Amino acid sequence: MPESLEFLSLNFWSPLMAIGNLLILFLIVKKFLFKPVNDILDKRAKEVDSIYSDAEDMRTEAKMNKDIYEEKLKNVKAETDLMIKSVTERAENRKEEILKEAAVEAENRKIKAETDIKLAKKKAVDNIKENIVDMVIDLAQQVVEKEIAEKDHESLIDDAINKLGERV
Template sequence: MQDLDIISVNIWHIVISLANLVILFLILKKLLFKPVKKIVDKRQKEIESEYKKAEKTQAEADAIKAEWEGKMATAEAEADKIISDAVERADSRNEVMLYESREKADQIIRKAKADIERERKDARETIKKEIVDVSQTLSEQIIGREINMDDHRDLIDKAIDKIGEEQ
């Protein structure tokens, strides 16, 4: 039976081993688990704090981005308005210049027509006068005597008017 003593189970050894294990567990828990747990909890709080800071920073960045996009939209709208105002001013200037140039052209045409009409009247009067002078000279030579100038002019004016009406 000696062989069985070596293999046999001794209850007191098991109880003492379990008691040693529990004591060792309690000592380790007191010395290691609680401080490690505190460190882990502290780290967890720091990480949560960093996440909160990151979320806050992200929110601020989003707000700044939204503000910037709003300013860009406003700037684009202002640029479009400035461009449209410039186009409108250019169009109105173009219309004014076109109107003024038409007015000047009309004035030049009216003046030219008036000058032509005046020149025509002057030329007609000059031609009448020359015709009167020539016809008077011819009439004097043909008749051999002097004709009254007023009578002669009346006759020639009537003849010229008849010629002008026929044309």
């Protein structure tokens, strides 16, 4: 049986060897476990970051496109609004013009109608006057033919003329 240490003993070299062992193991573990695993973890974090930034880029790009399209849509709307406005304006103008023309024409027609009426009236009066003359002539003839009393003649002629004058 090999000799053993006392159960509770201290010597100078054994703690130093324990320290040395610990430091050697520390280097081993650091080199073979922590360094590769940390590298892998960093790499993965970087990859995830790059994926995220890509997604972010794509999102901003999509947002930009959306903005552009929205602007375009807005422009289109403004354009159509403008067009509609100009068209309606034109239509309005046209309407006013037509109305004005119509009014002018109506006025002209009215004037023409009035002159026509005046003319017709004049004509009618002329006609009536002619008729009266005819009638007077007829009456004169009748008077002449029947040869009635002078008093009668006078009253007849006055009556007739008065009647006509009232009628005209």
